Amino acid sequence: MAAEIIDGKAIAAEVREEIKAEVAKLATGGVKPGVATILVGDDGGASFYRGQIEKNTATVGFDYFNHTLPAGTSEAEILALIAKLNADAQVHGILALMPMAAEIEQNAVFNAIAPEKDLDCVNPANIGHVLLGDQLFAPATPSACIEILDREGIELQGLDVTIVNHSNIVGKPVALLCLNRNASVHVVHVFSKDVPAACREADVLISAAPVRGLIKKEMVKPGAVVIDVTTMRGDDGKQVGSLDWEGVLEVAGSATPVPGGVGPVTNVMLLKNALLACKAQTGMS
Helix, strand or coil, X not given: CCCEECCHHHHHHHHHHHHHHHHHHHHCCXXXXXXXXEEECCCHHHHHHHHHHHHHHHHCCCEEEEEEECCCCCHHHHHHHHHHHHHCCCCCXXXXXXXXXXXXXXXXXXXXXXXXXXXXXXXXXXXXXXXXXXXXXXCHHHHHHHHXXXXXXCCCCCCEEEEECCCCCCHXXXXXXXXXXXXXXXXXXXXXXXXXXHHHCCCEEEECCCCCCCECHHHCCCCCEEEECCCEECCCCCEECCECHHHHHCCCCEECCCCCCHXXXXXXXXXXXXXXXXXXXXXXX
């Protein structure tokens, strides 16, 4: 029996409507969530991401504050802008878009963002809260994985979860989120001895490996939930993930496609983070 294809677009639409309803409630108290981005220079990828953030915030009624600085802006000037945004009551979330010039110390920029406004969770304090399990919000992509599992009715407690990735932005935080749900977590990566064996153990398999078609059907436990975080361009220019898609569908119980899986949910989880940040900073519920 073919696996269920998890509709990330539908999940994202549900979350978006829930956010819009919360924004309407906040408006009755004179509160409106606000998100600010900082872009230095004209990197194409960062510029595209900035535009997507502007578009997405508009769909749920947030304020958006665009701060695009010229190439050559000094680190001191960037840190001064962050300090100003940290103190601005209309700005509830800050996103410093990378890359910046080599002479800009990335960690200095990340550490300067107030933890309660750090929507990407790049300030180490926020990852510390994820570790402890008392976070206000978590990084958007790992949160999207958990949101998908929740919406699919998957209770992680007692399940075996394998994560194919150990990056700071996906693998490590999603492992912590699963551990905090009382799952047994196995994290594997390019240096692991037997990735296929670890994958075959998993009730939930989360792959963020930057390798097209890495996850074959013989690596998937029958009936497993498979979440593909990877997005890259195929030979034809279309988006593809890390699953050998047709093969995995023969074995898995359910799986997320690329595109249309984790990506749309990640976009709205960033908005949900901003909503949570706004509520925390304003004392609104």
